[in-house]
Amino acid sequence: MDAILLQFLNGLDKGSAYALIALGLTLIFGTLGVVNFAHGALFMIGAFCSVTLQRILTLSSETLSETEKDFLGNPLKIKTPYVENWFGPEVGGAIIDWAVPLAILLAIPVMLLIGFIMERGLIKHFYKRPHADQILVTFGLAIVLQEVIKYFYGANPIPTPAPSAFVGSFDFGPLLGLDTSLAYPYWRLVYFGFSALIIGAVFAFLQFTTFGMVVRAGMADRETVGLLGIDIDRRFTIMFGIAAAVAGLAGVMYAPINSPNYHMGMDFLVLSFVVVVVGGMGSLPGAVLAGFMLGILESLASMNEVKNILPGIDQIIIYVVAIIILLTRPRGLMGRKGVMEE
């Protein structure tokens, strides 16, 4: 029972990542009708925003130490980050320590900008072209983005630690009245909370603002909204930026869980597409639901008890579930009628 609970919790953060990426994909798909194979690359760029900020903050000046000497008697070189020089060691150290959460501030403008440029520069020209072309061109873009990141950051994963305040695990056991301990890393809790916040914010934005209302109307019937004299294209560009930002934020906070590397986007892309299709193309709640469902299923399937009965099931459970769902419910769990059905 405890093990199941623990795997359930483990699944939550994987599910959060899936859900956030799938949410962005669905936003783009639902508003613009574009299949964005570069979405995984946006997630990756988000993660590298963390890396970048960490690198910027740890830029250091070298000074010769007056007190410490090496064994030959020469003064030691000491690196002090500029941030520590400016704000003093305590505040500066804390800023460096909090690089990952701070990267959110960097990631939002960067991702919005990338989203706008992508939509205006490339995607705009592909609205009228077949879905196959959209898949292909964004697939090409994904390769390019991936290679650019590889060129600047190298091919190895770059460890990006979470703030030291979140190092360690939270013990669920006593809280739930269980004797055994259920250790669960703090950062994963933070990630889950963060993604819940983002998902909530996106839904609230679409549900309660005029802008969101117009966008929802545009998702339902683009032409009519355009006829009402609303510049729907501009709003859709902004939606693309927001979707890119959602993917980027998912990546920023994911960096401490898995060290960012240049192909993490492609790794997540396939799964997030499966998530979108299972949830139902064009359905935002469906994407979130399917994201969490598949993430948790994957975790549960990786339990030793399950693996002893069905070895290797953790690798394929998502695909098996996806195939079964697609065959029994062709529109996915919550898909709308008429979306993507030739």
Add this chain to the structure above:
Amino acid sequence: MFGLQKNDTRLLIFVAFLAMAAPFLLNPFPVDSAMAQFNAGYPDLMQRFVIFGIFAIGFNLLFGLTGYLSFGHAAFLGLGSYGAVWMFKLLSMNIIPAILLSIIVAGLFALVIGFISLRRSGIYFSILTLAFAQMMFAIAYSDLIGRFVGTPITNGETGLQLALDDPRILGVSATPDGSIPLTNLFGMDMRSVAELEVGGWLFTFSFGYYVCAVLMLLSFYLAIRIFRSPFGLMLRAVKSNQQRMNYTGLNKRPYTLAVFVISGMYAGLAGGLMASMDPLAGAERMQWTASGEVVLMTILGGAGTLIGPVLGAGFIKYFENIFAKINDNVLHSWFSFMPDGIEDMMVAIIHPFVGKGWHLTLGLLFMLVVIFLPGGLVEGGQRIGKMFKRQQPQDDSPDASKTPAE
């Protein structure tokens, strides 16, 4: 000739010439010259050209004709490899039964996967094939079936290899000197090579390459026949307007399923050949990035054209093997005639696009092709051809071999 129209025959003969003369054509530079690294005439690479050519021709039958974009075709390639290696392990080192088995295995799997995936079209089809392929990759990678049966089937991440204690009913387990026998075609060793030295040039003729090339020509011929058949016409109808097809009362399922299986068998043949040239099979051949590669090849060359996929396959494999070798030293030697500062700048500019960064060039090129040349390199060639032809009086019959299927 061969039941083909005139210009198709011409195309076939042209491709046959390219394939047969490849050891000469791909070796334009003398061995010792500075340009020798652009020579692609070594057997390994030539085999890859034609094997991936077969793979891309098969993929093009599905995507080019019917417009169904499969993102999981590498699975059939991998299955073909596994099938062939098992035949080598159990039966004999002759490549004929191995290739037959690989085609059959890939065909059977394509039948099942196609039957399920083809219920949906468009993006759903792409995702379904992707999901199936990833599932099979995971199964092969963790040797799931092998663990159930109790004996390795795909041998997990190590990959399936030949061993000295393989039974090989129709052959010997080991050669007299105690090594694993080589793959052969009725005694002719796949690795056997004849070399010809003319002046500074060294031409290598590999038996294995010619086996692959002949099979590629056969598959190319078959592809032309399919393109020109009523069946091919029906497939184009599926691509152009499915609704109209439905209204005329035609059921498209048997046609799409048939072409899915055929293209799966092509992929199986390619996989079988790959294993025949180098008898091992690994799961990484089935990963979805490998499927993406064949998509790149077909689109880059020109989907829906006959020659496009072959060109695309050759192009990408050439890039991968030759451009990836260009490093900073080579670049410096190229620009050494310039003043030092400019030399370093040129090297710095070009550096990200060659060597390890060749994927970047490939990605950019691919995007440019999708954006500006939907017909791929073939269309690019046609446009250039038209620029020169404009003055001359043209006959109005469109070049059927090169116009994309619509």
